[in-house]
Amino acid sequence: MAEAPSLFPVAEFEGRVGRLQTEMAERGIDALLLTTPADFFYVTGFLTRFWESPARPWFVVVPIAGTPIAVIPSIGAELMSRTWLRQVRTWDAPHPEDDGVSLLIDTLCGLVPETGRLGVPMGLETHLRMPLADFTRMAEGIVPREIVDGTATVQRVREIKSEAEIEKIRATCGVAGRAFARVPELAAQGRPLSEVFRAFQCAILEEGADWVSYVAGAAGADGYTDVISPAGPAPLEAGDVLMLDTGAVCDGYYCDFDRNYAVGPASAAVRTVQAALWEVTEEALAILKPGMLACDVHWILSDGLARRGVQPGAGRLGHGLGVSLTEWPSFTPLDRSELREGMVLTLEPGAWVAPGRMLVHEENLVLRAGGAELLSPRAPEQMPELPT
């Protein structure tokens, strides 16, 4: 049987759960209920693409002391038996009358005292991956136990990556970097964007990704308007800028960075904006420090662009990264999250070449005590040129 080896030693998971339990104690939370792929994988090491099926809910409960308990569909029992968890309760899902709810209620009532509080992530950038009606039924079933917001408990722990996690993300960045280096062999004037997307995904796989959870991009004369579209059949044209952005996955850890390519020589306007984006990224890499706020990074990037006479793009200019493609915080003017040592972050400045013509630049880094350490291979200062 060709089984995947364990991704981390048990001590890695014990450390994660210990840190969650410290946060829980500080916030008066007696157990955490986690339901999303990222939270579930973080605590258990249970890695599968089966989340793609919306049919079944999956639960892991982290008690204030001791090890987590999984309450899962029986189809996952075998894979879960290879993780560090020793308490696994299963039911045959999907069950039209009781899809794990009574088993979950029973588990929670056994773990949380009647006067206790159950934490459930319910804040910004979270969702609850179970049917809402079943959540209501569960909440009624555990009365008088109280349900409180577990968002901060989870985020303050997950946002600080261990060295083992940083090495996973660095490896994924390396895979994507090697695939980006091959784009000049894959893309040229006349090739449809949809074919470029397919060839680029193959390159990412060939370079060692387990799978490709995200590829987006665009191509347009002197820039693009939109960075989240699937590819169309139109061929690349001379004068286009091609942007490819990827979330490759190795061992459950993502990268998230893009690269831009000029189809034939880049125009003067594109070169000006490219230079500004590259330089403000250099500046940010040089001055990022723990203790800054997320909004400070937005200011550093947008002010640096404005000082160069370039109009910054709208939206956030970077974010967290790890066991999902994007994590908090967000580099926006409004996000006052503190940057902390061990955070893995993206810098993602965008700027306008002309109305409706944008360029976006992106790098991945880990924040050390002394500043930023790049995880993605640094983008070249000049935009690489594709054959015409």
Next chain:
Amino acid sequence: MAEAPSLFPVAEFEGRVGRLQTEMAERGIDALLLTTPADFFYVTGFLTRFWESPARPWFVVVPIAGTPIAVIPSIGAELMSRTWLRQVRTWDAPHPEDDGVSLLIDTLCGLVPETGRLGVPMGLETHLRMPLADFTRMAEGIVPREIVDGTATVQRVREIKSEAEIEKIRATCGVAGRAFARVPELAAQGRPLSEVFRAFQCAILEEGADWVSYVAGAAGADGYTDVISPAGPAPLEAGDVLMLDTGAVCDGYYCDFDRNYAVGPASAAVRTVQAALWEVTEEALAILKPGMLACDVHWILSDGLARRGVQPGAGRLGHGLGVSLTEWPSFTPLDRSELREGMVLTLEPGAWVAPGRMLVHEENLVLRAGGAELLSPRAPEQMPELPT
């Protein structure tokens, strides 16, 4: 600008919304709030992989009359402008204080009378893709309007595929079928399963998939225990059965079927179970009819296996398929959903070769008035052999 063309004519979306509105009227629902990728794509045609980022919620509201209104992060405005929707309201997300909630409340209060009811899918196989605390805030913000379960409203419409949808799924099945036909060139004794998975994903892309949302599988002597694992590094061995299962995606539509391969000659035990699985699938394909219940299909498959002296696998033996990898109903003993003309379904019988050694067979079909029409190229009666 290399834009993706519209996937369907506007009349396709008008038909979908009209059918939703008919169901809403019958159930006394004045507006539907949809938040998941599948529901959102179904109503709007807005196709993006950006859902991979959990950072932002996306809303579409279907009123009892007229066209849907999208309430979305501004990063999606450009892509949404290429859909058939004409009412699009945006905010700059993620916003730490108000991530679209007041805009959503304002939209709902303008559409739903104070005595009216808002439908939200909250039943089996659904979840709410927005922060739970924001849902609570929204529910309070639209009082005295009532929130009711919109699951059946959505499922009774989405489960009946239009001819245009059936052709999309057939095309995706064709792509996967061509990739499966190439597996004997990609996999052989001695090749690590992880490399086989990568090469198979490349083959799916090369054959025309836009992306590969799901690949799972396993390899083991005379069968496998687990069908949802990622691949490990162990090489294929003579006597193994290799199973690959895929959810490829073309134009937002999935296939979901697997294929089995013997590494060298299959054992007599494997040949016996393979024959039984192939034959019960033939039987089911011959007798499936609208009006049967989902549990009837479970019985047809499991009884057919038992009559051949083979022990059926646990869990569901098939399910719906379409704009997500799996949809309702489930072929379990408990699911009494009626099978209806136009449903696209999988038949997925599994059976035990020995304890811990399973085979799973899978096909995709559309249910016509006269019976099943295959969408996947039928699996060969004999398991194909890989080189040793």
